[in-house]
Amino acid sequence: MTYAKILGTGSYLPAxxxxxxxxxxxxxxxxxxxxxxxxxxxxxxxxxxxxxxxLAVAAAQNALEAAGVDAAExxxxxxxxxxxxxxxxxxxxxxxxKLGISGCPAFDVQAVCAGFMYAITTANAYIKxxxxxxxxxxxxxxxxxxxxxxxxxxxxxxxxGAGAVVLGASDEPGILHSKLLADGNYGYLLQTPGWIANGAxxxxxxxxxxxxxxxxxxxxxxxxxxxxxxxxxxxxxxQIDWLVPHQANYRILESTAKHLKLGMEKVVLTVQDHGNTSxxxxxxxxxxxVRHGSIQxxxxxxxxxxxxxxxxxxVLVKY
Ligand code: UT7
Numbered sequence: 001m002t003y004a005k006i007l008g009t010g011s012y013l014p015a016x017x018x019x020x021x022x023x024x025x026x027x028x029x030x031x032x033x034x035x036x037x038x039x040x041x042x043x044x045x046x047x048x049x050x051x052x053x054x055l056a057v058a059a060a061q062n063a064l065e066a067a068g069v070d071a072a073e074x075x076x077x078x079x080x081x082x083x084x085x086x087x088x089x090x091x092x093x094x095x096x097x098k099l100g101i102s103g104c105p106a107f108d109v110q111a112v113c114a115g116f117m118y119a120i121t122t123a124n125a126y127i128k129x130x131x132x133x134x135x136x137x138x139x140x141x142x143x144x145x146x147x148x149x150x151x152x153x154x155x156x157x158x159x160x161g162a163g164a165v166v167l168g169a170s171d172e173p174g175i176l177h178s179k180l181l182a183d184g185n186y187g188y189l190l191q192t193p194g195w196i197a198n199g200a201x202x203x204x205x206x207x208x209x210x211x212x213x214x215x216x217x218x219x220x221x222x223x224x225x226x227x228x229x230x231x232x233x234x235x236x237x238x239q240i241d242w243l244v245p246h247q248a249n250y251r252i253l254e255s256t257a258k259h260l261k262l263g264m265e266k267v268v269l270t271v272q273d274h275g276n277t278s279x280x281x282x283x284x285x286x287x288x289x290v291r292h293g294s295i296q297x298x299x300x301x302x303x304x305x306x307x308x309x310x311x312x313x314x315v316l317v318k319y
Contacts, residue, residue, distance in 0.1 A: 004127035004135070004167040005174030006319055008067025011163040011287035012058035013044040013274070020156070027152040034156050039250025043159025043275030046142045051085045053094040055162035056140035059283070060095060066290075067166035069134060071099045074166075076132035077106035078123050080115025080139045080279035082308070083146060084108060087196060095138065104132075111182070112190070113246050113307025115139055115279030120165065120303075120315055121178040127169050138164040139279035146192050148206035157248070158207075159275035163283025173318040176300075177233035179225055180313035189213045190308040218252050218306045222314075223259040226304050229314040230260075235300070237261055242295055246305030247271035247281040256304065268294065278307065295319055 019042040020031035034040055046055065056079055064071055079092040092106035111118040116139035126132040140162035147155045167174070194205035222245075230237055237260040245253040247270050257267050268289040270281075277284055282303050289295035299319045306312035 001171070002128055002130070003170050003172060003174035004124040005170035005172060006317060007069060007166045007168040008063045008065070009163070009165050009283065009287040009290045010059045010062025010064070010066055011161065011284045012055050012062060013161045014046040014050055014055065016045045016047060017042050018045050023156050026149060027155060029152045029156055038157060039271045040157065040275045041272045044161055045144045046160040052081050052083050052140050052142050053085050053091050053098060055142065055160065056091060056095045056138045056164070057098045059140065059162035059164040060099060060136055060138055063136070063164040063166050067168070069166050069168070071101050073134050074101060074136045075104045076123060076126050076135035077104060078119040078135065078137050079108045080111065080119035081108055081141055082110050082112045082115065082278060083142045091140070111307065111311040112309060113248065113276065113278045113281065114305045114309065114311040114313050115307070116163070116282045117303065117305050117313035117315055118180060118311065120167070120175070121180055121313065123167050124175045124178060127167060133169045135167045136164060137167060138162060139281070139283045141278035141280050143207065143278055146205060146207045151206070153211055154207055154209055157276050159277050161274060161277040161280040161284050163280050163287050165283060165286070176316040176318055177229055178313065178315045179229045179232065181221070181225060182309050182311040184309065186217060186310040187308065189217065189310065215249070215252065217310060218248070219255045221310070221312050222252065222256045222304055222306055225312055225314045226256055226260055226302060229316050230302065233316050235316070239300055240266065240302045241299035242289060242301045243267045244282060244286050244289060244301050244303045246307070247274055247285055248276040281305070
């Protein structure tokens with residue numbers, strides 16, 4: 001049986017940081033409110049000349065180096081993003097060009113904060129079916145570009161970054177199981193309802209969110225998908241070494257851990273330093289766990305995330 005195994009992880013965070021105290025100078029908020037409601041203390045913001053593809057390439061190079069894989073060996077590139085460099089071409093093809101390779105399929109997937117779940121599941125299917133041998137899977141977003149910096153309900157929550165994994169075909173277990181879901185009826189809860197037509201931006205290009213509505217939906221949906229993916233793989237929650245959740249809000253990820261009866265010492269936490277980096281958040285947390293020595297070879301990981309669409313999913317990995 002062929003598995004898709006994680007050969008290496010990587011990440012990139014822009015140099016500039018924006019703390020809660022910095023935000024309190026821009027909008028009517030406080031470090032105390034942001035910390036108690038979300039767990040976020042600071043986040044990274046891309047420089048004016050840094051595009052989504054720049055963050056993605058830096059994370060990809062970092063992952064390739066960790067995997068000991070040359071860019072020329074990559075035969076699939078999937079980028080999860082909802083803040084691409086431009087309308088088209090796909091950011092994945094821009095990443096491909098910047099990595100100095102050509103020929104292999106390269107495309108973007110758009111599932112907002114669940115994007116990395118969708119991207120890694122797609123790459124897993126390519127590898128298991130023999131359509132690819134070494135895939136680069138990247139989550140990259142620059143949500144600072146779609147923030148209304150006068151809206152305290154949203155601008156304090158997000159940050160920029162990128163995370164990547166190199167997946168390789170292997171006889172040893174890698175990705176064990178995956179489950180993706182979506183329900184477009186809830187799209188109105190979280191959206192950036194702008195589009196380009198006749199040379200102009202129509203609608204609004206700023207992110208809009210019903211925070212409490214998203215919170216309620218997320219807590220229920222994540223608990224269910226996490227439970228289901230574990231049960232469908234024939235495992236039990238006690239067998240999970242690390243929960244690597246989407247880092248949107250400490251209270252949401254704490255609720256998922258509690259539902260699975262996992263102590264918080266089994267949860268990779270980066271929300272305090274990164275904020276919500278959308279599609280980048282899960283691979284950023286994964287890379288953090290690997291580089292800090294928490295996640296070790298042989299560990300069983302549960303990755304899970306939810307975002308606009310609504311789209312959500314969970315992926316079980318033998319690292
Ligand atoms: O990646 C997936 C996408 N996003 C999420 O997962 C986010 C899910 N939602 C959440 O994390 C939470 O709902 C928020 C952190 C967004 C908001 O927390 P909340 O506990 O649900 O607060 P709330 O929206 O009910 O607002 C409570 C109060 C309101 O004031 P009033 O109406 O009670 O006077 C808000 O106006 O807090 C006020 N408020 C703020 N105050 C200070 C909202 N934002 C802020 C702020 N600073 N930044």
